[in-house]
Amino acid sequence: MPEATPTDIEMMRRALALAAEAGTRGEVPVGAVVYVTDTGEVIGEGVNDREHARDPAGHAEFHAIRNASKHLGDFRLEGCTLVVTLEPCPMCAGLIVNARVDRLVYGASDPKAGACGSLMTLTQDDRLNHRVTPIAGVLAEESSDLLKAFFRARRG
Numbered sequence: 001m002p003e004a005t006p007t008d009i010e011m012m013r014r015a016l017a018l019a020a021e022a023g024t025r026g027e028v029p030v031g032a033v034v035y036v037t038d039t040g041e042v043i044g045e046g047v048n049d050r051e052h053a054r055d056p057a058g059h060a061e062f063h064a065i066r067n068a069s070k071h072l073g074d075f076r077l078e079g080c081t082l083v084v085t086l087e088p089c090p091m092c093a094g095l096i097v098n099a100r101v102d103r104l105v106y107g108a109s110d111p112k113a114g115a116c117g118s119l120m121t122l123t124q125d126d127r128l129n130h131r132v133t134p135i136a137g138v139l140a141e142e143s144s145d146l147l148k149a150f151f152r153a154r155r156g
Helices: 006-024 060-072 090-098 140-155
Strands: 031-036 042-047 080-086 103-108 133-136
Touching: 006 031, 006 042, 006 060, 006 080, 006 103, 006 140, 031 060, 042 060, 060 080, 060 090, 080 140, 103 140
Parallel strands: 080 103, 103 133
Antiparallel strands: 031 042, 031 080
8 A cells, every 4th residue: 555645644634623613513524625636726615514504525635526516617636635524424425436537545444434454445446437546544553543532522
């Protein structure tokens, strides 16, 4: 598996800041950033907003990918990297494949819903028309700690 680049780590820190901000609004703290791999230009960001928007598709990855696509004027995000604090679910993994994202960098694994290595590996399934290069575990402890603290506080 490829190693995270310094830009990947910088973008994960940005995604973590977005996630923390979402957590203060009562959303599950997940943040995502899409950047152009060669230049480091950020072209899309997103946070979870399922609670506020009452939207089952209100995942950070969805928002980041939609914003990046609007920025580029194309649904194809070839040459782009998606950085997200939590391993994407099947819905988001499908979107990542359909958007033709080249690289996926994620922090914490999700043993209950992760579709990029934990429960299944949708983003690298040979039967699909596109495969994504995964880089797992980048700042995983920070990502995991943020989620654990959020759910601990919710349980009281």
